[in-house]
Amino acid sequence: MGPGAHPRYSIFRSDHEQHLTSFAEEVERGLASSPRSIPCRFLYDEAGSQLFEEICDVPEYYLTRAEREILEARADEIAGGFTGGPITLAELGSGSSAKTRLLIEGLLRSHGRLRYLPVDISPSILEESALDLLDAYDALEVRAIVSEYQEGLRHVHADAAAAKLVVWLGSSIGNLTRTEATSFLQGVRRALEPRDRLLVGIDLRKDRTLLEAAYDDAAGVTARFSLNLLTRINRELGGGFDLEAFRHRAVYDENEGRVIIDLVSQRPQGVRVDGLDLELVFDVGEAIHIEDSWKYSEAEIDALAARARLAVERRWLDSAGRFSLNLLAPC
Ligand code: AVJ
Secondary structure, eight states: OOOOOOEEEEEOOOOOOOOOOOOHHHOOOHSSSSSEOOOOGGGOOOHHHHHHHHHTTTTTHHHHHHHHHHHHHHHHHHTTTSSSSEEEEESOOOOSOOOOOOOOHHHHHHHEEEEEEEESHHHHHHHHHHHHHHHHHHHEEEEEEEOOOHHHHHHHHHSSEEEEEEETTTTGGSSSSSSOOOOOOHHHHTTOOOTEEEEOOOOEEHHHHHHHHHOTTTTTHHHHHHHHHHHHHHHHOOOOOOOOGGEEEEEEEETEEEOOOOOOEOOEEEEEGGGGGGGEEOOOOEEEEEEEEEEOOHHHHHHHHHHHTTTEEEEEETTSOEEEEEEEOOO
């Protein structure tokens, strides 16, 4: 049975216009500007999403394993914090991962049944993961919300008669600047009642060696993930990028707490992008900025939460102390 016909499944499609600019527009603007940059959301085409899954398994990329370790140890404790009536679990981002299952299982153990509201812009990802979850858990009800996060949260807010746990895993917050992260959490805060909680995974500041290896693994998976952006430009926009002539680079700026990811031209070169009627000239060493991954100290997480009128009620670290899972309460 497809998810559309499942008695415990429903889907809500936000009719709000998405104001996201297109790949073509962003590439045209980003490659012409100085320094050159392309927003990191374009890394996730089909091949890029596949490569990101692979990144999560490389030995140097500790984030996914660390967060899973915390959830394995703490899912019951997190679930047990919600006493009394029914509970709604809302997740920002796709819920296909093993990590979400740990929480779902914990909440089913403590509450018997669960309403799960995954919010994602991709209906196919939502439907696929919903069907898996509905097959696995008889006491689970899924309402998928096809929407951007902030708009989706308004729907979550309107839907939930019960106490809700909103989760945002994977240190996705790392792609936001400190200012953007603050406004994002302020938006989440508006969807929370006093009894609700936000569970957010945040990667911690740490030794440069560990961070630079995590974002430039020896097997070259992260490099392929980055370079896939040029493959995408070549395919979708008629680009002429030579993938051998650009190199993936990850540098940690300790002051800012940010891993800066660039594609660096290995020689002086001209590149045409036919679809945009663009002629580009790259100097040797010239970079295209493609991603930032911001890291936090525990004090920075406290301050971030406070700026959004949230308080860190609990914080758990993995055994190596690299990653944090934070339970935030409205205050
Ligand atoms: C998906 C933003 C959490 O910053 O660690 C991983 C993306 N980029 N390796 C991260 C990413 C290169 C990832 N986030």
